[in-house]
Amino acid sequence: MKLTRLNIKEFKNLINFNLDFTDKNGITVLIGNNGCGKSNIIEAISGIFRSLYLITDSSKRVDFDFELDYSINIAETNHEIKVVFTDNTFTITSNQDGNITQANTLQYLPSQLVALYSGEESRLWKNYYESFYLNYNTAIISNTKNIESSQQMLYINKYYWDIALLVMLANDIDLSGIIGDITLDTIDITFNLANINRFAEQNPNETLNFIGGLSQEKEWMSTDLEEFKTFADFETAIRMFKFLSVSYLPKTESNKLITNINLTFSNGTETNSFSEGEKKKILLKLVMDVLADDKSLVLLDEPDSHIHIAHKKQIKEMIENSERESILTTHSPTLMNVFDEHLVYLQNGEIKGRENAEILENIAGDEMSISEQQLILNTTRHIFLVEGKTDIIYMENALKTLGDAKYDTIENNFEYIPTGGASGLNLFIDKFKPKDNQLIIAIVDNDTAGNTELKKIIDDEKAFDDKDYFKLKTSANTYLLKLPRPSTITSDQYEIEDYLPRKRFLEISDDLIKTFKSLKGFNLKKDTMKKKLASKCEKGSYGKDDFLEFKKLFDLILEIKTN
Structure with a gap:
């Protein structure tokens, strides 16, 4: 099963929302701040498939219009399915079979929708998944459904x-990558013999045969793993999962x-002793390797969530190796980094930021990792545009070392973007749009490169005559700031390093001279000094x-922020 396209007319903050899955290679990663629409997409998809699985029950239909395109293999033939829902009416077509009637819809749907949910919020469960769980359990235990049948919408949690x-x-x-080299020593299971006997008399079925084989008419069993396998007649992992779930949950x-x-x-240790991260990976492994099939x-x-940063790459491996069509949400810069080609950037219910991401990638290059870029794309803090990473080092350490409380608002409320030199400013300012109430201050050296770039952005040569900063009329809340002249400099050309005392330059020069062995090997370049x-x-x-x-620089920034 492969998703192709989803269009939602209006659901919560998703207005005329269109999501293209074609370039995601089976894995779509939704990122963005809280309230951006990630969870709404998950909820909308849950609602859509609940409506489709229960298509004959009009009371279970979603209350928004949508279109959904996907492909699915049926009897060795690939079908391109198009679902249109408008004015409370379904139209479903297949490129192979034409129009699909409601009575025949199920065979063209995914075998099941499997949701792995990390939070304590129960709304998704209550609204979309619980009824499938209750109906399936009742049908299996009452022998009106075969254990091989699908639950269709399966919700996995703690x-x-x-x-x-x-x-x-x-x-x-193999779970060694999750729980290490420990082994399962003892399995203790307590049975409700009264219920087992009652259901066996009323509706004997495969589940009762499985549980009866384990209990041997005893209320409690304690065994090791190998002996458990001899008692349990389950054939496959998914059958065993269903037997235990129906009996225990x-x-x-x-x-x-x-x-x-x-x-x-x-x-x-017991199960509860595992870390939250280990338990999360256990459930993910269950979903990807046992529960989901190629039609899920x-x-x-x-x-x-709760997984140590060093182990987050395991998440990608587990999802990719399963080759199941997957949609996931995340806040993790590490996961964003490893899933870069699968990302969908969301802001206020709209797919945005891809252009901003490309701008960041173009101007920052190797100056910023993908995870650092994602932090910037998702931040609501103000932004400094600086020419390089060394500028960030100087400004951050100056703020920290000065320790002046009046600069706390700068230290705590700004992120930095290195543009890879003054030449990156024009592209960024032209294309990158700040969020509401977000301030962008571009800081440039007062040198030939900086002044050349400023002329490309503004036409007014006298813009900086009265002060060292200028607010762009074409971009709200974006300012250009030329470094104010240090008191030790009389030249019209200076850079941020010139804020440091001369003696610090002389010290480095002396250190380099002391390493002098021959003229051929001697190197005292500007870039070396900067580094x-x-x-x-x-x-x-x-x-x-x-x-x-x-x-002087920080006071100027405060003046801009105040104004």
């Missing part, structure tokens, strides 16, 4: 931890066949007196 571990370990699925005690599952491992659609809500100054600054070698000239 209640599946023990089942997930037991299913995968019993089926020899019903909330109503009168429907429970299993009342408790407890797993103890070789190091003495998988929805993953922040699958990397040495930045390195010393970053290491904390300079004190408050070394940064006093930076106050």
